[in-house]
Amino acid sequence: MSERTDGRGDVSEPSSTAEDGRSAGDPLLRVENLQKSYGDETVLRGIDFDLDRRDVEVIIGPSGSGKSTMLRCVNRLTEFQGGTISLDGESVMAMNENELRRRVGMVFQDINLFAHLTALENVTLGLRKVLDMSKGDAEDKAMSQLERVGLAPQAASYPAELSGGQKQRVGIARALAMDPELLLFDEPTSALDPELVGEVLEVMRDLADGGMTMLVVTHEMGFARRAASSLMFLDEGKIVERGPPEQLFDSPERDRTREFLARLTTISEEA
């Protein structure tokens, strides 16, 4: 999974290199036998995968298959019962959870901007209160993040004054500002009007091109085809199939994968 085969300019670049100061085989994220249940209901039944630096993993699967739950286990927004998750070789259970979450950013389906703060303040809050930056430094940094997602002119706007797509781009800037090593996207475009999806995906593509390591739950197959280094099909708490996007799209090994992708593609082409 460590090689990009997506036809972009940097295909020859191995995703994990010695310049990271680690051995080439050492993944940024390693998930082993992850198990999670809510009471009697088992949601995740043994998930295993590695994610290398600069890789973009797209996770697809039917509703209730455990995609969001898996993301939330990675930054411990929800606790899991079995298995291990390691970030950069260290078990997340051994880390301070606030420190873990600073290193692993998250973007939500329902965006969750802080409604009483401007776009700029949404980004500076973490810088000021978590990283203890001065007001001026935090604002400079936040401004540069807003520029990165193309929203510098809206810095002084409150969430209610922004469109859905703009809000989600602020949500991405908020996560980026903490300089995360890994970014989790939990269906970032599912709550958006169709015409606003593009601007968010564009920002995400730029991030992927810039080498950000990303774990993305989405059903935007265009994005998966274009930006994913690997595609994972999750169903009933297990990985059904995982591989380079082309392989899953063009010659999936399992019928379930084929059926699901066929349905998704039809839907997204209709839209």
Next chain:
Amino acid sequence: MSGERSTARQALSNAGRQLPAGRSLGLAVGALFWCWLVVRWVAIWLGSKEPFFPATFFEGLATGFRNDGLVMQQTGGALAPVLDFVAGVWFLFSDLAGFVAFGVEYLPELAEGAWLTVVLTVTGILFGLVIAVPLSVARVYGGPVTRGLSLGYIELLRGTPLLAQLFVLYFGLNLSQYFRGFTFGVLPSAAVWVAIVGFTVNSAAYQAEYIRAALESVESGQLTAARAIGLSRTEGIRHVVLPQGLRYAIPGWTNELIYLIKYSSLAAFITVVELFESGRIIASDTFAYLNIYGMLALFYLALVLSATLFMGWVENRVAIPGLGVRDGR
């Protein structure tokens, strides 16, 4: 979206502009009332309880109207029915002048009582708020133990009469013995302190419930998002949930403030001569019940309307686009 809102806002402010006279008049009367009240308080602290304006002027007016009316009544002739009617109006004027004369004479004493009403209300609501915020946070975000403790406090204080609580504090626990050393000019008796404690602990319970409802209306996803950037739960509540929840709580909180203005009269039962008690004392001295209770009603109305206006201003002042009830309806 924001365009729609600003047109709505525009329409509202245009509607407001059509009755500027009523609004300015109300504000002017309010300003006059508070100027008088503050000057009065200062005068009382400086030792003067004399009315600023001689009551004799209005008394003379009342007598004059009354005598004229009597003369008109006794005049016969063709115009007698008309004169009788005018006499009736004159008697009404006489009663009004008598009411004003009465008011001028006793307003200084009522103002003194109103001072304690204001002190009890303001301290009760503010100290109560300091207790209510942690109570409501514990109720919404606490574990089983803190949640239970908070709930227990709230239900105990809301479930028993305020008067009984004041009696327990004043007679049962004899709380005033601890405050004997803290009486000075503006706080004339230790009982005032006991009343402040009573209103604070009682109001905290009610305020906690108003704030709890407000905190619960802040989307939980925002706290999740706060934790996702590395803020602790407590920091998330402090920086994300509370600033929004407290804004949502303002209308309910205003309600509590208005209740407290009137409930503070219960302090009379533990010897605090606040507004209502000062009026009752005058009534039992003069037997002018209608006059004095009429004046008290006007006084409470002035205090309550002032509180409403002030909180409306605060609500506008801290309003944020898209947050709370002011926008979009």
